[in-house]
Amino acid sequence: MRRYSNQPLLLDRLQKLAQSIALDMDEARPIEPAQPSRVHKLDERLDAETMAQIVAEYEAGGSSASIGALFSLSKRSVIKILREAGVKVRYPRMTEAELRRAIALYNSGSSLLEVGNRLGRDHSTIHKALKRHGVRMRDSHGRP
Known part of the structure; x- marks a missing residue:
């Protein structure tokens, strides 16, 4: 056995815990029903x-x-x-003007978040659009 194998205090605690659990099990107490879980299905x-x-x-x-x-x-x-419901979901694509502006802002040193805020878009949308159009992305942590 090693250094931590002989732990009399831990053994005492474990025995006391086992005794208290046994006492709790012996007492007659009603079993409470589980709380109903949250309904996840939309319908x-x-x-x-x-x-x-x-x-x-x-x-x-x-x-x-x-x-x-x-x-x-x-x-x-x-x-x-x-x-x-059969509704055609629309995807608001970036216009060519928005894309040109995003490229110009990003190339001038603005972050994706700043470009997104200026154009009213999410930064991930800006990132995907810039990558799709071949813009070389900067390291987000300033590493070369």
Whole structure:
């Protein structure tokens, strides 16, 4: 055996714990039912009226992110509801003017986050668009 194999204090604690558990098991106490888990399925959480409101909001021009915030849903959940309802989901692509501006801002030294904030886009959208158009990306940590 090694240095930590003879631990009388730990052995005493373990024996006391085992005794207390045995005492607890001997006492008759009612078993409490488990708490009901959160319902994850959208069709079980939302009724048909709410789903219809989501579709109406989207068709009125609302973004999936803003609708998700309104109904306490994720953007992905909103898109899933729309697709199941047969609505064609729109993808707001960057225009050529936005792309040229993003390239110019990035090449002038702005970060992806700064470019995204200026154009009202997410930094990951900017990153994907710049890579798709062959822009050489800088190291995000300033390494050569």
